[in-house]
Amino acid sequence: MSTQSQEKELAAKAAVQFITNHQIVGLGTGSTAYYAIMEIGRLVRNGMNIKAIPTSKHTQRLAMEQGIPLVEIAALSAIDLTIDGADEFTAEGLLIKGGGGALLHEKIIASLSKTNIIIADSSKRVDKLGQFRVPIEVIPMACGMVLNKLRALAGRGTLRQTNGTTFCTDEGNYILDVDFGLIDDPCALAQELDGLVGVVEHGLFLNTTTTILMGQGDSVLRFDRQKK
Numbered sequence: 001m002s003t004q005s006q007e008k009e010l011a012a013k014a015a016v017q018f019i020t021n022h023q024i025v026g027l028g029t030g031s032t033a034y035y036a037i038m039e040i041g042r043l044v045r046n047g048m049n050i051k052a053i054p055t056s057k058h059t060q061r062l063a064m065e066q067g068i069p070l071v072e073i074a075a076l077s078a079i080d081l082t083i084d085g086a087d088e089f090t091a092e093g094l095l096i097k098g099g100g101g102a103l104l105h106e107k108i109i110a111s112l113s114k115t116n117i118i119i120a121d122s123s124k125r126v127d128k129l130g131q132f133r134v135p136i137e138v139i140p141m142a143c144g145m146v147l148n149k150l151r152a153l154a155g156r157g158t159l160r161q162t163n164g165t166t167f168c169t170d171e172g173n174y175i176l177d178v179d180f181g182l183i184d185d186p187c188a189l190a191q192e193l194d195g196l197v198g199v200v201e202h203g204l205f206l207n208t209t210t211t212i213l214m215g216q217g218d219s220v221l222r223f224d225r226q227k228k
């Protein structure tokens with residue numbers, strides 16, 4: 001196993017220790033969240049009693065394969081704890097997410113969660129967000145219009161493609177991956193993006209994170225941030 005994979009697994013296993021019996025647990029999407037789902041599956045098979053809510057169809061399938069009981073989001077007013085990955089994070093708890101295309105579900109579930117634990121390998125830590133392009137979920141027919149508006153915000157976007165076809169989210173929307181350079185004021189940018197017609201959601205997660213657990217070599221570093 002590569003060092004990066006080891007760091008992901010270490011962070012994921014450390015996060016799973018925060019789960020207690022009878023909790024509603026949000027399950028993230030991506031290669032780091034995968035390790036958390038595997039560990040939760042193991043604990044469920046050993047008698048842990050929780051219900052989980054997945055952040056994507058992919059995670060839903062994984063959780064079902066692991067025998068993790070699932071609950072519908074419509075039935076919930078709050079989630080106790082969510083464990084999810086990130087594409088970039090700062091020690092202050094600012095994130096870029098959506099590399100896996102699940103940012104809309106992830107943001108809904110993060111906003112419903114009392115505690116959000118982000119798990120990552122050490123390559124994800126940055127001083128300033130923006131090296132990773134910001135994923136922006138858009139209504140397909142508004143793509144061209146949103147790309148033009150983003151240019152006015154100094155954002156250079158490309159429509160996400162996978163294997164030669166346009167990537168579609170679980171909701172049937174498209175993703176623009178947008179380069180804003182290093183982002184001096186993520187809150188101001190998030191406000192601009194929130195105001196763009198045709199944008200469904202964006203990958204700047206600025207006030208949801210409670211704790212980040214980052215694998216580094218053989219250990220796990222913890223960064224805490226209070227949810228506003």
Ligand SMILES: O=C(CO)[C@H](O)[C@H](O)COP(=O)(O)O
Binds near residue numbers: 028098
């Ligand atoms: O936001 C996400 C999916 O939409 C993922 O959490 C993010 O892309 C990190 O993925 P990985 O753990 O595979 O690096």
